[in-house]
Amino acid sequence: MSSLNIVGRPVPQIDSRDKVLGRARFTDDIRLHHPLEVAILRSPHASARIVAVDTSRAAALPGVRGIVTGADFRHTFGVLVISKDEPAIARERVRYIGEPVAAVAAETADLAAAALALIEIRYEVTDTCLDPRAGLKPVAEPLHPGLGRDNNLHKQVDQHYGDVGAGLAAAPVVVEKRFTFAPVTHAFTEPHATQVAVDGRGNLTVYSATQVPHYLHMAMAEVLEIPEHRIRIIKPHLGGGFGGKSDPFPHEMIAAKLALVTGRNVRVNFSREEVFISNHGRHPTTMTMKLGYDPQQGVTAIDADIVIDGGAYGSFGVVTTYYNGILLQGPYRLDNLHFRTRRVYTNKPMCGAMRGHGGVNARFAAEVLLDMALVQAGVDPCQGRIDMIHRPNTLLSGGFRITSVGLKGGLEEAMRRSGWRDKYGRLPYGKGVGVACGFYISGSAAHIHRNNRPSSTVRLTLEFDGTVTVYSGAADIGQGIDTILAMMAAEVLGIGLDQVKVVVADTQLTPVDLGSYSSRVTFMAGNAARNAAISMRRLLVAAACRLLELPEPAWEKPEPPGDFFRQGRRRPDYSSDYLGPNPDYDSDGFRLANGQVTQVASGRSVPFLEAVRRALDEPGILQTFGTYRSPKLGGTFKGAAAGLSPSYSFTAFIVEVTVDPETGFVKVDRATCAHDCGTVLNPLAVQGQIEGCIHMGLGQALMEEVVHYDGVVQNASFLEYKIPSAFEQPEVVLVPTPSDETEGPFGAKEGGEGPLAPIIPAIANAIYDAVGVRLTEVPMRPDRVLAALRKAGAA
Amino acid sequence: MTTRMTGFDFERPAGLPALRGLLARLGKEQRRFTLAAGGTDLMPQLKQQQLATEVLVSLNGVGELAGIELASDGTLRIGALTRLAEVAESPLVRERQPALAAVAARVGSPQIRNRATLGGNLLVNNRCVYVNQSPLNRTVHAPCFKVDGDVCHIVKSAVRGKLPQCQARFVSDTAPVLLLLDARLVLLRGRGERRVPLRRFYRNDGMERNVLKPGEVLGWIEVPPAGGLRIDYDKLAVRNALDFPSLGVAVGVREDERGEPVELAVALTGLGTHPLHWRFALVGGAAPAAVVAQACARAEKSVTTYQQDFFPRDYRKKMIGTFVRRGLRRLGRGAWT
Structure with missing residues (x-):
């Protein structure tokens, strides 16, 4: 070349x-001819039967042009073919606070809001299931009875690779911990918005803030029961997604239906609260993980038992269930792996795909346990990791085809640039360095x-x-x-x-x-x-x-x-x-x-x-x-397609922190990143993605948490949902991490998601180096750090 | 659905006489009005329908109430409408009352400080996790006293009208510093005015928050010379910008002409319904370290905290002493801690 x-x-x-x-026009900036404004009535109950819906008073309000309820939609939908379980508008029962129960199209937004207040819905409140552990036991009324279970289990994946028992038995070092992860959400800038133009032949042009125009196209045709050729989806400029716009959404179906019903153009946009209660964010997770380590062989086995809280509907959850386990197969050699992941429906806004989908929380657990094992074995945490990284051109036991791997050189360079050897274990109390690695798919092959x-x-x-x-x-x-x-x-x-x-x-x-x-x-x-x-x-x-x-x-x-x-x-x-x-x-x-x-x-x-x-x-x-086209990959066993990718990115972070032992505050001072995305097509774009991953990871690591109280989101605003400010962003050092990739365009691999997962455990491991405590609850808030220090007798 | 603010008239009197006239008229007509200065605290409340008003009165045309003057006795007279950015950057404030300039710079974010006023920060509404919410959220929990409901979700036994009926917490950053500085408020009413020491301004309630009477307007904040008092303020917040204080601690040490410490003063914000403050004499033989320990113990014992913030209540309480000692270290009195 x-x-x-x-x-x-x-x-x-x-x-x-x-x-x-x-100048860029986002969805809500588009000016259609005299659009009707859509407002959505949302359930105040986490779990209830809908006994009666009376829209007559709202319909009588002058200026109201259309009202839709659950009765107007026969089909449910979902981004995955295997879990099309979400209605555009709830019918018969509601499953979370904020679920749409009716929608109005009116000449003005004020009229639409006034009409909502006139819709009368009689509910019969039923038992709620807010805790996934409780949902694993038999319940009187499962959220989705169609699954034929007596509990709220949505999906269980139980996979074995190799012989975990033998791997653990042979390991000189075995570590185990229980980890919990709070729910976090994407927190993109642009709230969801959709506008629908309808022409005289009944064709719809749908402008929507979506990551998946094609899936929206197909889902909308199915839900509206009209041919696909009558629908045109346009995605205008978009203000961030991170997975939060990667499903078809109820408001898109509602807007299109109201356009069809009224024959008028319509417009719907979300308040920030509506964004929060629509969620689709990262699953709250509890996991127990056990890891065996042998200095001669590396990680001998991982055994993980994982419960993820899915919320009310499926979304991408089946994939999340797989990813929590199968993405443990990298970036290190691992022949013996067992995991069981159970996704449980609860009466909360649904969880779905979020940047680093499914791989983030399990990566945290694995990297913290690995760090413990390396410390116990007296092996340098960087060098120990380097020795175990997959070699290029390897076929994993789970069927993953590893092509290029540049991480070894990248992490070595990161060690030099971060001054690892002078800092690890040698900084004064309160200051520390930590390392963690990760890997991620460059597109799903299936x-x-x-x-x-x-x-x-x-x-x-x-x-x-x-x-x-x-x-x-x-x-x-x-x-x-x-x-x-x-x-x-x-x-x-x-x-x-x-x-x-x-x-x-x-x-x-x-x-x-x-x-x-x-x-x-x-x-x-x-x-x-x-x-x-x-x-x-x-x-x-x-x-x-x-x-x-x-x-x-x-x-x-x-x-x-x-x-x-x-x-x-x-x-x-x-x-x-x-x-x-x-x-x-x-x-x-x-x-x-x-x-x-x-x-x-x-x-x-x-x-x-x-x-x-x-x-x-x-x-x-x-x-x-x-x-x-992706090459044909993978085995034939059930679930073999999950996580298959034509290529994988690899990442390492070395992070320097200052921990205040009096307050428990953690300040990330510096993040050195080696990200192997193959050929760097556009250094500015890659830098932006990595800095964004650091910022997002910092939020999940230290402060972000969607707080639910009785099923209602209590911090549905950017004041109370704490995203780090520019002050908290550390100095970022990017080190070149070349690899010899042949499949990606000009040799490129992904750079937008992989760097998110390892920054979080790198911070945890740096906290350990700084003050000697292991945090297993994320976010690692100051009060938790302080509590851990007190427990350890250090403060 | 984006929230819109509708259903009220808007007035913007040009100057103090016009404001006095307008308020007199609104009083006579018995119309419910709300005063807006910077509006940074008010607008979210209006959007969330936490308060209803018939008339929104913008004070931004009342130029008489903006600006900073130095009186002949050394008192700073700061118009209530002076923007926080101006307070933070004013050479006069920086020279005469550096702690006030410093605390003004800790409020919100640069954008907020360009708009928000010192008077507005002293009058910032108390906050509660059950109040500062959307109508949908408040419907789920059942509306509480502060939004014309029938219950307090924090203290279930609370009775409407019997203070404290509401535990919404006090979140002004500037109040604790101004308390230690013995600031006075000039309140305008009708054609007259009255002076109230800040320490007698606040009440122990999240709803009936202060002694301001209907129709009264905060005109000026008078800050007498510091008289040897040096103050440090720090706030507990998970981010270094934007957040209200989960706890704010002002620590002051007063020194006499010879530089000998004579008084320790502590004021708190972010916990409880109103700011608290204490003064402890350092003369008469008591070892300063013992006084500091006594001050911390007193503060920790006196405050009421509830689970209504990002940080757990115990942690916030625990941080009082930590913050007092850190403040003293920054004041060069680390030996007392």
Whole structure:
């Protein structure tokens, strides 16, 4: 591969200027023609039967145009095919405080609010289940009787790899602890919002703050019982998601239904409280974990028993249930693993996917236990970890295909840059350093909806004026995929970013991408964009050959895929619809750069625009497409697909803290991060993602907690839900962590989620180095630190 | 659904005479009005429908009540409408009353301090986990006394009208410092005014919070010369910005002309319904360390705390002594701790 022009350079996001100047239009900024305002009536009961609903007084209010209740929706929905258990509006019973029970569309927001007050709903309050432990015992009335259980268990996963008993028995060091994790939520900036435009033929255009336009498209058609072709989903600029917008939501169904019922455009947006009570945040978790360690072999076994509190509905919970266990298979060699995870329904807002989905809490437990084991064994916590990191090109017993791993070098460099050897165990009382590692998927290899289509498809057009347009269904939620798409096209076609435009996340105009979740988008949509551009490049080279009266290159067929671990970076397979993962494209003897298409050997060239115009002569339009498909991975056992990814990122954090032994306050002074995301496509974007992970991890580690009282969220505001301020953000040092990845676009892997998990246990381990106590309750609030110190007799 | 504020008239009198006239008229018409200065505390309450008003009166046109003057006797006369940022940055305040400038800089965030006023901070509404909530949340718990309901969720045996009927906690950062400084409040009423020492201003109740009468307006805060008193203030808050104090401790040491300590003073905020303060003489042979221990014990014993904050009640109480001792160390009196 010749040198790169754009990939690897720090590029500001292509929409950052518009966002900073307030020009970017978010969902609620869109001005439809005379929209009706939607207000949603929410249940004040955590668990109740709906005995009667009377909307007649509200309907009689002048200016009220439409009212919907549970009776207007026959189908429930959910992002996972296996747990479509959520109604758009509760019918027969409510399962959490804040659940929609009716909705009004009216000429003004005040009228809509006034109408809500006139809706009469008679409830018969029933027993609540707020504690997942209680929900595991038989209950009089399960939340979801359709599951046929006598309790509130939603999903149990019990998996064995290797022989845990033997692994633990053979280990010279065995450590065990019980951990608890408070619920945390995404706390993105932009509240949920949806606007729906309806035309005279009854077609809906849905503008929504969503991470998953494609899943919303399908779910909405099913819930509204209309053909998919009548629905167009557009995701405008989006102010943060972190998993909190990665499900189809009731308010989206409600708005669309009200648009259909009234024949009018409608608008709904959330208050911050509504965001909190819609939640879908990280599951509150209790887990007991046991870890065996042998200095010669590393971790010999992990045995974990995990209970996660799912709240009222399924969301991504089945995946969370798996991820809590299976993501323990990295970043270290581990042959013997057993876990049992049980997700329990409770009468609280549902939990779902949140940045680092399912891997964060279990990672904390494993890294704290590992730290204890290493300390007991007298092994340096950094060096001990380095010795156990997966080697590149390894197939794990659970079926994970580990391709590139750059963590060993990265952690060694982090040790140097952080001064680990001078600091660990040597700082004065109250100051400490800690380390932790993690790994994460770069996209899920398996589709949620089983089909044979690619994971991501990109269409590319090239106009007579030289404009390249990338069409992709990918949802930029701030992570910067719009910029990545443009970078892919610009790099391959040898043009500037300014020449590339993106049309994105509009189901009428853009081919399907499955959405922004599981850190899949840069990897998959990036590869698809790259392939679309490679096909376009071939058309331009062919046109240049005609202008230069040269024979077209042979476009040799690639050698068949050889190594299971290294399928990328081969010649593109132009004979197929799928060029392959991350194909090399410039072995045809041509170079596209500086506005020229040049035959390298002869130095003869034609201007880029002339090649474009020549290429347009016969077809009149230049259009190509590119796709990405994950290779076939994994075993055939039940649950084998969970956690499979075409590639994995690896992360290490070394964190320095100051613990105030009088107050228990923990200040994170410095975070040194080695994150192996393969090729750094855009250093600015990666830096932003890692700093964001640190900030979010800091919040969960030290202060964030959704407080429920009798099932109601008590701190549904940014004053009382404590997100760290800029004061709390530590100095951040990023160390280069290169790895030899072949599958991701230009060798890239994910960088948006992986760095979140290890920062939290790194803080815990640094607290131990500072003051000698192990915190097992997260968040590690000052009062808990102080209590631990008192218990240890140190304060 | 975003919350909107509707259903009230808006008045913005230009100047003190216009304000006096307006208040007289509103009194005569018996209309329920609310005064707004910076509005940083008020707006969320209006949005959450914690208080209902018929007329919202903006004080921002009353220029007479903004600004800082030095009287001939060394007293600082600070208009109630002076923004906290101005108090924090004023060379006059920094020179004469550095502790006041410092505490003003600890309130909220830079954006809030640019808007919020010193008077507003002294009058900031008491907060409770059952009150500062949305209508939906308050419906779930049943509305309490403070929002015209029938119950106190904190002290179930509380009786409406019998103080303390409400345990909503006091959260002004500036009050404890101004208490130690013997500040006086100038309250305007009708065409007249009266002076009330700050130490007699607050009441032991989360609803009937102070002695301000209907129609009375806080005009000025008068801060006499510190007279050898040096004060340190620190607050317990999980973040270094934005948060109200879970506990705020002002510690003062008064020194005579020779630099000898003669008095220890402690004031608390964030716990209980109103600020508390104590003074302890350091003359007459008592060892300062013993006085400090006595002060901490007194403070810890006197305050009432409930589980209504980010931090557990026991922890907040435990931190009183810690904060007193740390304040003394910053004042150069670490030997007493």
